[in-house]
Amino acid sequence: MAQSTNAPNQMHHSSSLSLFFSGAASALPIATGYIPVAITFGILVVNSGLSFLDAVLASALAFAGAAQFMAVGMYAGAISAAGVPLGGLSLAAGIQIVFAGWLLNLRHLLMSSVVAPNVAGSPSLPRRSLLAFGLTDEVFGVATWRIARDGPVSSAFLLGLELAAYSAWVGGTALGASLGEILAPSLRAAMGLALYALFAALLAGQFRARRRRPGPVAVAALCGATMNVFLRGPLALGPGSAFPIAMTVGALAGWAVTLMAEPVSLKEESSP
Numbered sequence: 001m002a003q004s005t006n007a008p009n010q011m012h013h014s015s016s017l018s019l020f021f022s023g024a025a026s027a028l029p030i031a032t033g034y035i036p037v038a039i040t041f042g043i044l045v046v047n048s049g050l051s052f053l054d055a056v057l058a059s060a061l062a063f064a065g066a067a068q069f070m071a072v073g074m075y076a077g078a079i080s081a082a083g084v085p086l087g088g089l090s091l092a093a094g095i096q097i098v099f100a101g102w103l104l105n106l107r108h109l110l111m112s113s114v115v116a117p118n119v120a121g122s123p124s125l126p127r128r129s130l131l132a133f134g135l136t137d138e139v140f141g142v143a144t145w146r147i148a149r150d151g152p153v154s155s156a157f158l159l160g161l162e163l164a165a166y167s168a169w170v171g172g173t174a175l176g177a178s179l180g181e182i183l184a185p186s187l188r189a190a191m192g193l194a195l196y197a198l199f200a201a202l203l204a205g206q207f208r209a210r211r212r213r214p215g216p217v218a219v220a221a222l223c224g225a226t227m228n229v230f231l232r233g234p235l236a237l238g239p240g241s242a243f244p245i246a247m248t249v250g251a252l253a254g255w256a257v258t259l260m261a262e263p264v265s266l267k268e269e270s271s272p
Contacts, residue, residue, distance in 0.1 A: 016156040023160025026146070030138045030161075031168035038169045041068060042176025048076040055177035059170045065136060067101040070243070074100065103247050108132075111140045120152040127155055134162025216254040224250020 038059065045055035050072075058068055078093035112132055123131065135143075139162055146153050228246035231237045237245075 016154070019154045019156040020160035023157035023162075024164040025160075026142055026157075027139075027161045027164035027168075030142065030165045033138070034165060034168040035172040035175075037065075038172025039176035039179070041072075042173040042178070043180040044069070044176075045072055045173075046177050046180030048072055052174075052177045056170065056174050059173035063133065063136065063166060063169060064101065064105060065169075067104045070104060071097050071101055074243075100243055100247070103251070106251070107137075108135060111135055111137075115140065115143055115147070115158075118147045118152045119158065120154045123155045127159075131155060131158050131162065134158075134166055136162075136165065139165055216258040219257045220250040220254025222250075223253035 041059065042055045045058065046052065058072075062068055074093075074097045078097075112135060115131075115135060116128070119128075119131070139158075142161060143153060143158060146157070224246045227249045228242055231242035231245060235242075
């Protein structure tokens with residue numbers, strides 16, 4: 001009796017483990033792209049005057065990619081502009097950094113709303129919270145591709161996918177922070193281009209995913225860039241104020257164009 005009861009549990013455990021490793025294997029392309037960018041982030045943090053621990057904690061606790069780069073850049077800019085020692089950031093500058101990061105990460109509300117209904121079973125609240133924490137742009141791309149191909153995905157698969165990506169990001173950050181003072185200045189400057197390459201790749205991916213309706217992405221990018229130039233130029237606003245405003249205007253413009261377009265399902269977007 002006991003053996004017959006344990007057999008299904010063992011099979012379920014084996015299946016979950018298999019799905020977990022399948023998710024981790026699916027994250028290999030993500031990890032390959034994350035590591036050089038994370039190394040660059042670690043170098044940037046250390047070169048901004050912060051510590052190795054600051055760099056690792058930023059990636060381990062935030063896991064926010066572009067928002068982390070933005071926060072460190074705004075932090076260094078605010079410290080330099082104010083002429084204060086490291087750690088002397090004003091409350092206003094701190095609020096600007098937090099608000100800009102919040103705006104930049106609002107897209108996660110939309111990504112979560114797409115993935116959550118397509119997770120098989122009924123994961124517990126702690127597990128759903130863990131899955132939400134690890135849902136980056138790249139993880140979202142792989143997850144939605146899998147959903148479009150096979151239907152709802154298991155939480156075990158998503159955990160494997162996210163944990164592998166997370167490990168690559170935090171590990172790359174630690175490596176970059178430890179190498180920050182060793183690498184030649186010219187090499188550190190060259191690695192800074194990795195951030196722009198990441199942004200270009202993400203933007204290209206959005207155009208490719210929306211090749212039938214590229215309007216929202218194009219409008220958001222154009223309006224955001226134009227507004228940033230206007231705010232930084234004629235109005236002479238600092239980056240801490242100009243960037244969040246420009247980002248909001250661009251996002252709203254792209255959203256408005258999206259509302260005018262006919263909704264597209266995951267399966268329709270994934271079709272060639």
